[in-house]
Amino acid sequence: MLEVEGIHTFYGLSHILFGVSLRVEQGEVVCLLGRNGAGKTTTMKSIMGLTPPKQGGIRFKGEGIVGKEPYLLARKGISYVPDDRRIFADLSVGENLEIAMRKARVGEGWNKEKVYEIFPALKDIESRRGGCLSGGEQKMLAIARALMGNPELLLLDEPTEGLAPVLVHALEDQIRRLREAGLTVLLAEQNVRSALRLSDRGYIIGNGQIRYQGSIEELKENEEVRKKYLLV
Amino acid sequence: MQLGFIEEDGFQMEYVLTFGPSELACQLLVGLSRSMLLFIVTAGLSLVLGVLRVPNIAHGSLYMIGAFTAFTVSTVVGGAGGFWLSLIVAPLAVALVGLVAERILFCHLYEREHLMLLLFTFALMLILGDLVKIIWGAEYRSVTTASLLQGSFMIFGLPFPRYNLFLLIMGPLVAVALWLFVSKTKIGRISRAAAVDREMVGVLGINVSWVFATAFVIGCLLAGLGGALIAPTVSITLGMDHTIIIEAFLIVTIGGLGNMWGALIGSLIFGITHSFGVMFWPQFAIVFPYVAVVIVLLLRPRGMLKSVW
Ligand SMILES: Nc1ncnc2c1ncn2[C@@H]1O[C@H](COP(=O)(O)OP(=O)(O)OP(=O)(O)O)[C@@H](O)[C@H]1O
């Protein structure tokens, strides 16, 4: 579904990604692991068109998407949940969801009621301002908002960052339900344990390069790589 | 009771040399009606500042175009019909000018720094000013309002201009319409979101460019409406763009940049202090609102309400 081929991304003059390549197949949950500053967010932003790569290619459902505007990519079926959530503080929870509403390309798709089934906690705070939510509530709302656009591919950037363990488990359950609903997920994480519980395959990124790739079993067994690039 | 009379900005303002409660009340109403006019203009400026982050100096020019268009419509059509029609045609004409300017010029500039935007909209102000001169000439023009709105009626035992009452009705109508737009329509909600984080709005699949165009056009519509509404109360002339834009920027600054309700509060402060200035010290009436601006900014440097900047 998604093929990233040797992308080089820059912030101004600083070269951040050095030929990152990865693939995500339809229906998979793939994780992208790496330390602080490894380049996970930059990879996500490059896919979403927020920091378009200078070199290399990205294909989504077979179509080249480098250089396309983020809003067009969202309409093609990619949703990005940023690590800093970026909830609209002046809008209520319900309004945050409503403005993100986009008709499904096939079938009935998501709507507010269905999203509230996955995140019942949001329903109780529907009229609260986005600026008055706790970190966990913001995380849930950010994912819920992304779902409203009826994506086929969900780019989830550190969904568990800063959450209490109980909430991490709850969120994992919710992500599993999304996967059962047919969503493809690329998950950037520092929380290796949580990512390994959720994913089918994984990549490890360090200093802007993919250092390792393999199945979850391989990742779990390979102490050495994990020590070197993940510090666990 | 002694009555004095001055004409300030063409607003007929009666001032009294000895004041009783009814004079004060009456003068308050005059101030409020002026505030309503200022609000209609500054709400547009504030919307553009808040959503597009463009400090549009040409907003005053759009207001001036509104006034001249109102003049043309009301003279060509004539009578009460001409006046009412001018209130519809002038805002729409200005909105059209705004749409063209936005699609051809502004939409390429949103990523630029504020200084560039200031220079650019300043240039646009000069260009629009010349355009007005070419089309309407440099003479003074005037508009006659519908006879329904001419003359005065008695309130608190004093005469009060009917037209000011009309402004007192129009202001809240515009405020309610704007409130409905920003809080009840999808595009209004999206504009509020885009004011804070336009990139994230794009990530949600929304073409921000059209959201900006809509907000800009509504801002222009309000400038045009303000121009059409002030037309019967002043001599319409080149230079009215400069006067209003200075006041308008001060008002949005004391209200809180980009906050529409801030624009309302700022307009109230400006209009009411001015009208009491007229009452207590007519020769220096114009100074009063500026003193109020200084006081507000000393107490609340970022304005009365939360600024989105
Ligand atoms: N806006 C920016 N301008 C310049 N450099 C940046 C910018 N954003 C990130 N970087 C740099 O790019 C590198 C990769 O950052 P990135 O945010 O992709 O890392 P990350 O893997 O997401 O880290 P984290 O786990 O902390 O979120 C870092 O060295 C960072 O300092």
Ligand SMILES: [Mg+2]
């Ligand atoms: Mg990151």
